[in-house]
Amino acid sequence: MALEHAILVSLEERPGSGYELAGRFDKSIGYFWAASHQQIYRTLKRMVELDWVAVEHVAQQGRPDKKHYRIAAGGRAELRRWLAEPSEPAHLREELAVKVRGASLGDVAAVRAEVARHRDHHAERLDVYRVIEKNDFPDPGSLHGRGLHQYLVLRGGIRAEQGMVEWCEEVLEALGRDQS
Amino acid sequence: MALEHAILVSLEERPGSGYELAGRFDKSIGYFWAASHQQIYRTLKRMVELDWVAVEHVAQQGRPDKKHYRIAAGGRAELRRWLAEPSEPAHLREELAVKVRGASLGDVAAVRAEVARHRDHHAERLDVYRVIEKNDFPDPGSLHGRGLHQYLVLRGGIRAEQGMVEWCEEVLEALGRDQS
DNA sequence: GCTACCTATGCAACAAGGTGCACTGCAACC
DNA sequence: GGTTGCAGTGCACCTTGTTGCATAGGTAGC
Incomplete structure (x- = not known):
């Protein structure tokens, strides 16, 4: 743990x-x-x-x-x-993915709306991280030790949120094309 | 649940x-x-x-x-x-991020090795996904309904693993620069 | 003949996480 | 004068997830 x-x-x-x-x-x-x-x-x-x-x-x-x-x-x-000590890689646990996979068994439009909601949430979170990045780490190249480590974790959060936003966009686009 | x-x-x-x-x-x-x-x-x-x-x-x-x-x-x-029904966005739970954030309290080189291990793991996983993508979904543009939904979830997995690999690379590079 | 693994299900106990509630008292708002 | 929010700690209970073990026959390799 x-x-x-x-x-x-x-x-x-x-x-x-x-x-x-x-x-x-x-x-x-x-x-x-x-x-x-x-x-x-x-x-x-x-x-x-x-x-x-x-x-x-x-x-x-x-x-x-x-x-x-x-x-x-x-x-x-x-x-x-x-x-x-070595640690296990975390496995994904994305409820939204299960919903997308099962979308055809229910209301696809409702799942699409859910994906849009999640995209907005992750976009907001991404903005928060970006602001922190700009304010707290204006010059990343000069970072060392603890400050650098904190910055790198923030970078991970930015990547994760951005990835989620992009995936949601991809899903929305594809589901939109499929329905029309 | x-x-x-x-x-x-x-x-x-x-x-x-x-x-x-x-x-x-x-x-x-x-x-x-x-x-x-x-x-x-x-x-x-x-x-x-x-x-x-x-x-x-x-x-x-x-x-x-x-x-x-x-x-x-x-x-x-x-x-x-x-x-x-709407669902909560999943929150991250990345042990590796906690280790990176705390790296300066222990052996930074050991944490770096851990990050490399995880990068390798995610790269392997990414390969698996890429093979599935190529074999099972040779023509994504023509997908509809259930097949499309399965493909989109796979795409999510690909994005997540790729994001992790890239983040690990960024961390390795930065920690390497900091130590030398 | 022995070890090991696959198919197949399940109990018991424990660890980790989540939900709801309880108590106290100040400050601010309307 | 009442509600809301902040500061502060904690119990009790329930759900989820993990670990270890038990059972049992078949197949395959050495």
């Missing part, structure tokens, strides 16, 4: 509370590895028991107390171990 | 046993929606209870008896319902 490792990477970049981590998983890191706040709280608890992260209770006024997490020595060791 | 629906689509194309379905999920359909034989047996059982599929016990000589499944009226109705 990699949720622990995604959390470790995120905590290493910046320590914080579970709530804060959940926020990060709603953007940045979470674009490539989604997780709900439930999963994060539960996993953090387990990671404390494993001594991968250290907790510190922080009392607050006007707000509920929070727990501040930071990566511990055990977590760093685990990260190093995991980074060196 | 879409495993039921993937099974329905597959059974509609061709009825068969759970074992046979598991085989299909190891190739064709399974390239876009993976499932183990355990999942398939369990899901088929549930689908029989729901009257989405019909079973027929087939006695065999020299081999264990098998159960032959075909889609039932309830399954066709469910498929139509599901096809018309």
Whole structure:
């Protein structure tokens, strides 16, 4: 499993509370590895028991107390171990593809509309990534180390979203031709 | 969930046993929606209870008896319902991206080797898809209906694998430049 | 004669992920 | 004065997915 490792990477970049981590998983890191706040709280608890992260209770006024997490020595060791270990290539899990494949068993026009909706969604996501790219990485050629690694992951997101947009366009065009 | 629906689509194309379905999920359909034989047996059982599929016990000589499944009226109705229903865009879950993002916390060279391994894997997969494309769909322009839909899903697979190969190349090149 | 793999189905247990809900209290808006 | 939203943590339950094992005869190679 990699949720622990995604959390470790995120905590290493910046320590914080579970709530804060959940926020990060709603953007940045979470674009490539989604997780709900439930999963994060539960996993953090387990990671404390494993001594991968250290907790510190922080009392607050006007707000509920929070727990501040930071990566511990055990977590760093685990990260190093995991980074060196080979991992399985992820397999695709695209509900939309199943729908396209089964389109002729239902309303093709409805499936086409679904594809259009997904295209719009991925186009929006692509715009978000492009803005981040422009703002945070104006000069990619000069990047090194951590900054370069963050940029490369963003590039992966851009490629993935662009690929989806193009595929949706191809499907829309082909289904349109077939129906007319 | 879409495993039921993937099974329905597959059974509609061709009825068969759970074992046979598991085989299909190891190739064709399974390239876009993976499932183990355990999942398939369990899901088929549930689908029989729901009257989405019909079973027929087939006695065999020299081999264990098998159960032959075909889609039932309830399954066709469910498929139509599901096809018309909007679905959530799938979110990425790429362990490799987490590793690239965390590369500086471990052995960058090891992560680079991982990326190379994954590139090779996706390149092989891409080759498989390209062969299928050439053999099964020699004249895409003339496709209609079900054949066209199958082709479009294959095109999605080709785009996804090609995108991964290109991203891996970009990462390898950038990490190589950074290290030297 | 032994090992290994294929066909064929399935249980049991566990790990991971998702959904719904509960509690607290402040700030902002209308 | 009521709703909405933010900050903050967590339990309980349910569904999905994975792993290990069991059964059992046939076929093929060494």
